[in-house]
Structure formats: structure tokens, C-alpha cells
Amino acid sequence: MLLAVDAGNTNIVFALFEGGDVRARWRIATDPRRTGDEYAVWLTQLLALEGLERSAVDQVIISTVVPRALHNLEVLSTKYFGTEPLIAGRAPVEWGMDLDVEEPQNLGADRAVNAIAAHALHEGDLIIVDFGTASTIDWIDYRGAYKGGIIAPGINLSLDALVSAAAKLPRIAIEAPATDSVVGRNTVDQMNIGIYWGYIAMIEGLVARMKAEIGRPAKVIATGGLAVLFEQHTKVFDAVEHDLTLRGLAMLAERAHMG
Structure with missing residues (x-):
């Protein structure tokens, strides 16, 4: 079985693939200080709940945007x-696509993996909206080339900034407002409207501008842990791929296995 590891700024997601399908997925807060031994104890218990032992895992692939976390994840795999883990973007699992941008070496591994998976799953020009610590909007053209994109603060980051800078505003849970009204009658409702509908307006506006710049029909794909929060309240998405990054990692691992 393949263990795919997607290390993001906020969480690390571990997914167990069996026959090309996700059998199980687990999430843990990202902490670069967490050792390979600590990961192993946690994962061994979770594998046992699936009726599996560590020996069931015979391949590991890692994608990370947190360089300090990589060493301990490599220790987990080898020990x-x-x-020996595959590291997304390094031989023998290079991206295998054209990075048509000014600084290709600075493209985050998660965004590259998303592009690979999206192009394999969908035809034509694609716009990928990934809701994470930062929200990214990327354009992959019909040939599969990465053409560039947008980086914006994630919704939790925006809320944290608002609450920390305004002493009288309470910390609230981010959720879809009960109604479509954008006139809040109390402080909490007003904050929720501003954060939630404001965020949707930002995504819809940026996607519209990107589509106009592309000048061809483009399919919009949402992914990331918070995509589920927005998919029912906007028509901007043509598809939602909750496991896009993980599926991209599985594709890279299969490419390495076949090659």
C-alpha cells in the first residue's frame, strides 16, 4: 500500500491508498518539532484501527511546503x-509538466501536485481554487502547463488578523450564515457576514478576472480542507475535488513505480 503525506502549513494529511483508492486518511497539526518516532506511534495505532500493521505500507510519497518538517517525515518512512520515501518534485518524481512562470523553483509542492492531478482528471483550461492556510487560485492551460496564479490570505488567517487587531471583537467560528442577508443585526452576525460572504465575493471576483484574462472557457475546480464550507453557497465551482493533492501524489508515485 502507498502512504501519501501532504504536509501543509496548518495540518499534515496522511492517506493510505489501496488499488488507487483512498482507504483511510488522517490529519494532524503541523509541528516541525514532531519526531519520526512520534509520528510512528500515532500512525501505528491508526493503522491498527484499520486492521493493518506497518508492514502493509511498502511505498511512501511526501509533499511538503514546510521544509523543517521533511526530515522527521523521512525518518518515519525509512525507520x-x-x-526510502519519494519526495514530490525530486527525482524520480519530478513534476513532468511545463512551469511557465518567472520563478518555477518557488512554486509550492502542493500547487504543482494539484495541477498534475487536475490535468489528469479534467480536460481544457483549468482554474484550481485551493482553500488552505493561504488560498491559492492557479491556472493550468489545456496542455497541462502551469501558467501562474494568485495567493491570498486564507479565511482563518483573515479572521485571526481581524480579531487580533480589534480589541472588542470576539473570536467566532467560521460558518455559512443562516440567511443570504448581508445586513447583520448584531456584532457576531456582522463579522460572520463580512468574513464569509466577503470571502466568497473575493473568490468569485478573482476567478471572473482570471477567466477574462485567459480568454477561453475554463473549468473551475475547488479543493482544500475548507472547500466544503463554500461549495453549497456559490456557483463559481464546476467541480469539487476534496482529495486533489492526495490523488496527485498517488499519480506521481504510480509514475515512479511504472518508470
């Missing part, structure tokens, strides 16, 4: 799964 506890007995396999």
Missing part, C-alpha cells in the same frame, strides 16, 4: 516503514 518505521522500511522504505
Whole structure:
């Protein structure tokens, strides 16, 4: 079985693939200080709940945007799964696509993996909206080339900035407002409207501008942990791929296996 590891700024997602499908997925807060031994204890218990032992994992692939977390994840793979991990973007799992931007070396691994998976799953020009610590909007053209994109603060980051800078505003949970009204009658409702509908307006506006710049029909794909929060309240998305990054990692691992 393949263990795919997507290390983001906020969480690390571990997914167990069996026959090309996700059998299980687990999420843990990103902490670069967490050791390979600590990961192993946690994962061994979770594998046991699936009726599996560590020996069931014979391949590991890692994608990370947190360089300090990589070493301990590599230790996890070599020490506890007995396999040298594949690192997304490095031989033998280079991206295998054209990065048509000014600084290709600075493209985040998660965005590159998303592009690979989206192009494999969908035809034509694609716009990928990834809701994470930062929200990114990327354009992949019909040939599969990465053409560039947008980086904006994630919704939780925006809320944290608002609450920390305004002493009298309370910390609230981000959720879809009960109605479509944008006139709040109390402080909490007003904050929720501003954060939620304001965020949707930002995404819709940026996607519209990107579509106009592309000048061809483009399919909009949403992904990321918070995509589920928005998919029912905007028509801007043509598809939602909750496991896009993980599926991209599985594709890279399969490419390495076949090659």
C-alpha cells in the first residue's frame, strides 16, 4: 500500500491508498518539532484501527511546503516503514509538466501536485481554487502547463488578523450564515457576514478576472480542507475535488513505480 503525506502549513494529511483508492486518511497539526518516532506511534495505532500493521505500507510519497518538517517525515518512512520515501518534485518524481512562470523553483509542492492531478482528471483550461492556510487560485492551460496564479490570505488567517487587531471583537467560528442577508443585526452576525460572504465575493471576483484574462472557457475546480464550507453557497465551482493533492501524489508515485 502507498502512504501519501501532504504536509501543509496548518495540518499534515496522511492517506493510505489501496488499488488507487483512498482507504483511510488522517490529519494532524503541523509541528516541525514532531519526531519520526512520534509520528510512528500515532500512525501505528491508526493503522491498527484499520486492521493493518506497518508492514502493509511498502511505498511512501511526501509533499511538503514546510521544509523543517521533511526530515522527521523521512525518518518515519525509512525507520518505521522500511522504505526510502519519494519526495514530490525530486527525482524520480519530478513534476513532468511545463512551469511557465518567472520563478518555477518557488512554486509550492502542493500547487504543482494539484495541477498534475487536475490535468489528469479534467480536460481544457483549468482554474484550481485551493482553500488552505493561504488560498491559492492557479491556472493550468489545456496542455497541462502551469501558467501562474494568485495567493491570498486564507479565511482563518483573515479572521485571526481581524480579531487580533480589534480589541472588542470576539473570536467566532467560521460558518455559512443562516440567511443570504448581508445586513447583520448584531456584532457576531456582522463579522460572520463580512468574513464569509466577503470571502466568497473575493473568490468569485478573482476567478471572473482570471477567466477574462485567459480568454477561453475554463473549468473551475475547488479543493482544500475548507472547500466544503463554500461549495453549497456559490456557483463559481464546476467541480469539487476534496482529495486533489492526495490523488496527485498517488499519480506521481504510480509514475515512479511504472518508470
